[in-house]
Amino acid sequence: MKPISSHFGSAKILNLLSRSSDIVLAAFVMIIIGMIIIPVPPTVIDVMIAVNLSVSICLLMVALYIQKAVHLSIFPSILLVTTLFRLGIEIAATRQILLHADAGHIIEAFGKFVVGGNFVVGGVVFLIITIVQFIVVTKGAERVAEVAARFTLDAMPGKQMSIDADLRSGTIDSSQAREMRLALQKESQLYGAMDGAMKFVKGDVIAGIVIAVINIVGGLIIGNMIHNMSMLQSAKVYSLLSIGEGLITQIPSLMISLTAGIVTTRVSSEKKNTNLGKDISSQIFSHSKGLILASCVTLGLSFLKGFPTWIFIILTIAFGATGIRNHFKKKKQAAKAAAGGMGPSAVDTDVDGHSVVGGGADDYALTLPVILETGKNLSNLIKKEKGSASFVEEMVPKMRHALYQDLGIRFPGVHVRTESTTLEPDEYSIFLNEVPIVRGRVIENSVLTNESEETLKRYTLPYPTSKNMIGTAALWVENRYVEVLKKAGIKYWKPLDVMILHLSHF
Template sequence: MKAKDLSILAVVIMIVVMMVIPLPTFLLDFLLIINISVSLTILLVGMNTREPLEFSVFPSMLLLTTLFRLALNVSTTRSILKNADGGRVIETFGSFVVGGNYVVGFVIFLILIIIQFIVITKGSERVAEVAARFTLDAMPGKQMSIDADLNTGIINEHEARNRRRTVEREADFYGAMDGASKFVKGDAIAGIIIFIINVLGGFVIGMTIHDMGFAEAASTFTLLSIGDGLVSQIPALLISTATGIVVTRAASEGNLGEDITEQIFAFPKLLYVVAAALCLLGIFTPIGKVTTWSIAGLIAFLAFQMTRTKQKMDEEAVVEQEEGEIDDVRRPENVVNLLQVDPLEFEFGYGLIPLADANQGGDLLDRIVMIRRQFALDLGFVVPVIRIRDNIQLQPNQYVIKLKGNEIAAGEIMLDHYLAMSHGLEDDEIVGIDTVEPAFGMPALWVNEEMKERAEMLGYTIVDPPSVVATHLTEVIKKHAHEILTRQATKQLLDHLQETHASLVEELVPNQMSVGEVQKVLQNLLREKVSIRDLTTIVETLADYAQYTKNPQVLTEYARQALARQITQQFSRAGEPLQVLTAGADLEKKIADSIQQTEQGQYLAMDPETTQRCYEVLEEQIQRSLNMGNQPILVTGPTTRMYIRQLVERIMPDVPVLSYNELLPDIEVQNIGVVNL
C-alpha cells in the first residue's frame, strides 16, 4: 500500500481511538483547529467545482468529517465533565466569542442550530433526494440522446463511452449524496443532545464532585458547553453549506464565484434601477440620505464600470471572431477536412425539420438506430453512421439520400398527411394528392386525417410520413449494401470473428487471401441480398477453395452453395412449394458455349443478337410470373448461374437467381415456366 493509503487508514483508526482514550487538552485544541480547517477547505472546494462529479469523493468525506466531529465531541465532553476544562479553543469560544455571558452564548448556539438544522440541512437533504430521483429517471433519456448523437456522427465511440460513464457516475453520486445528507441531519441532532447532556451533567458533576456552588457550576459548565457547541457547530455549518452548494450545482462553465458574478451582474442596467430605488428610500423614509445615497452611488458607479467593460469585451470578441475566421480559412488542414466524404448522408428540406427534432416529437434518429440494428441482424454487417443534416437548397418537403457524397435516392413527403396505397382497386371516394411511394415505386395518395379513416375502412394501406422515410432508407441501404461494405468494415468483421475463431481467420488471411479479396466475395453476396451474418461458414468455405482459385466470382458460388440452408429458408415458405422459373437446356448450353477463359478469369462473350434475344425471353417469363401473382425466382445450373445473373441484373435486378446446389434436397420445387431460346 502507498503512504497516502496508510495515512487515510491511520486517520480512521485515530478517530475510533479518540472515542475511547482520553486526550490531553493541548491535543484537543490541535484537533479542533484541524476540524475547522478541514471544514473550511471542503467549503471552498465545493464552491470552486464546476460540476458535482469533480468532487465525487464528497459523500465519503462527509461521513469521515462527521465521524471526526462526533469523536471530538466525545473527547471534549469527557474533558469538560471530568476536569471542568475543555482547552484553550473551547474556553475562547465560550468566553471571548460570546463575551462570557452564557445567556447570549446559549441564544447564539440556538440560532446556529436553527440555521443549520432547519434551513441548510433540511434543504440540502430535500435537494439531494430530488436530484437522485430525477437523475435515475433521466438515465434512459440521456442514454438515448447519446445514441442519437453517435448515430448522427456528432460524437465518436470513445466520446459516447465517456458520456455513458459520466451518466452512470452521476446516478451513483446523487444516490450516495441522498444517503450522505442524512449524516448532516443526524450530526445536527447529535449536537443538540450533546449540548443538553453537557449542561445538565455539568450541574450535577460540578456540585457533587468538584464541590462547586450552584451559580459557579451553572456558569462554568454552561460556558464550557456553549464553547464546545460553538466550536463543533461552526465546522458543521460549513460542511452543511458545502453540501447544499454541491447538490445544487447545475452544469456550468465556471465555478460558483464566476457563475454568481457573471449571471447576477449580467444586466448592468438593472443596477441603475436599484440605485434609483435606494435614493427614493433615503428621501421618503427616516433611514437617512447619507447611508442610502452612498450605497446608491456605489452601485451606480459599479453599473457604469460593468457597462463599459461589457461593451469592450463584446468589441474584442467580434474582432477575435473575425480574426479566427480568417485564420481558419488560411489553415491548410481545414481545406484537407473538406476532402472527407461521409459514407451515408440523409439531407432534408427545412419543412421536414420536425421529423428529426426530438423536441417536436420527431423520432427519425431512433428509427435510424433501429434500422442499423436490424441490418446487423439481417445482413450481418454494421451500417456506418448516417449523417443527418438539413439542406436549404432542397424543397421544403424534399429529402435525398447520398452514398459517398453522391445522390442515390430522393423523395418528397407531407408531414401533415398520410400515404394511402390501394391493393389494386382504387376508390373514387378517396381524394388526395397523387404521388409515388418512394421505396417501391407504387402509385399512392397523400390524404388528410379525415380521409385517412375512410381509406382504412376501404382497405387501403395507410403509412405515416416517418415510416415512409424509414422504409425508403431501409430499401436504399439494402440495395446498395455491397457498396457500403468497405475494406475497413471487412477487416472489422474478420477481427470480430478472430476473437472466437482465431485459427480459422489466420488460415485464410493473409496466407491465402487478402482482406480486399474477401471483401469482393462478401460484396457479391450482399449484391444479391444474401446475408453474411454466418461469416464462419463463409470463411471456412473460402479457406477450403482459395487454394484452387482466386476468382472472387467462383469463390462466391462456393460460398452460396455452403449457405444453401440459409438461401432456401430465405425464399421458401413452410408447407408451400417453391414456385420457380427454370433455365432451359438451350439457354444454358448457349451461355456455356459463350464463356471465354483468359488470364484474368472467365467472362461471357455473347453476340449482341443472342444477348438481345436472351433479354426478351427472360423479361417475358419474369413478367408472366408477376402477372400470376408470384415472386419470380429463376433456377439454373451451378456452372451458369452467375452468368445468367449478369443478364437478369440488367433488366430486373431484384429477381433472385439460384442454382440447384443452393436448394436443399427436401424442399419441394414447382416449375411454373421455362426460359428457353
C-alpha cells in the same frame, strides 16, 4: 543556512503520505474510534479541533471552485468521515469537561472570547447557529439532494439512449462513449449517495444539540453535588465550556452543511475555468436594467429617516456604475458585431457550430464539415437588419433539430460564408469538408412556390422558372404578389428558406 523544510524532510513526508493515503485514512478512522473510547488530553483535543476547523474551511473553498457536482464525487464519503470526526471530538471534549472542567484552550477561548464570557449570550448564539443550520441549510440541501437523485435516476435511460444514438451516427467514437457512460454512472451514484449523506448532516446537528444539553445539565449536577459549587458558579464554569464546545463543533458542521448545499445545488457549467463566483457575477451583473433599478431603490432608502445615508449612497453608486458600465459595454459589443458583419471579420453567435463569416476559405484553418457559401445579394439579405442572427441562430438550428427528430442522426454544424467572389450575386453553394458539392440559385425579390403552373395562371400570377434542388422545374413569384399567395393559401418560401430546404435535402 539550510531551509527549514530540509530539517524536517517535509518533501519526503508528503511524498510518503501521498503514496500511503489508504493507510493514512485507515489510521485516521482508528484515531477517531480511539477518541470515543480512550480519554484524550486537552492538548490533543485542541489539535483535533484545529484539524476539524481547517478541513471544513478547505472543503468549503474547494466547493466554491468546482464546475459541476461530479468534480467532487467523493464528497459523500468525506461527509461521513468528517461527521464521525466531529462526534469523536464532542465525546472526548464532553469527557474532559465533566471530569476535569478543562477541554483545551480553543474551547475555553470560544466560551470566553466569542460570547464575552456570558453563558446566556453564548446559549442564544449557539441556538441561532443551530437553528439556521438545521432548518435553513440542512433541510434545504436535503430536499435538493432528494429531488436531484430522483431526476438523475429518471433521466438515465434517456441519456444512455442518446449516447448510443451518437455512437451509431458516428458523432462520437467508442472511447468517448465509454467516458460518457462512466461520467453518467458517476453522476447517478453521486446524487444517490448525496441523498443519503444529507441524513448524516441532519443527525450531526441533532447530536450536537443533545450533547450540549447533556453537558450543561451534567455540569450543573457535578459542580453542585460533587465539587460543592453553587448553581450560578456551576453554570458559569460548565455552561461556558459546554457552549464553547457546541460552537466550536457547530461552526465546522455549518461549513460542511454549506459545502453540501453548494455541491447539491451546483448547476453544471459548460464553460471552462469557471467557478461559482464567476457564474454569479456573470449572470447577476450582466443585467444592466436590474442593477440600475436597484440603485434607484437604494437611493430612495437613503432618504428614510434614521437610516445611515452614506451606506446607501455607496451602494447606489456601486449598483448604478456597474449597470451603466454594462449597458454601454453591451451597446459597444453590438455595434462592433454589426460592423463586423459587413466586412471580412466574423460575427460571433451563441450557437455552437455556427458562425456568419465574411471572406473565403482563408478564414478557416481546419476543414469544416458543412459550409454554406453565398453570393453578394444573398449575403446582404442574411446581414440585413437582424437577418444574420435569425438565420444562423434560429433557422439553421431548427433545421438540424427537425432532421435529428426525423432521422435520428445529428446534422453537423453549418458554417456560413458571405460575399463569395466565386459565386454570382444570387447564387449559393454547399460544401462538404471544404469540397463544393452543389450550387443553387434564387431569383431576387421573389419567393419560391411548389404549386403547378395551372394554379398560378388561375390567379394571373407571372412566374419565372428555374431548376430546383432535385432538377425539376421551380416556379418563382415576385414579392409584390405575396399577399395574393397568402389569400389563396399557396405555400411559398423566401430565399433564406430556400437555402434551408436545400441544406435539409442535401
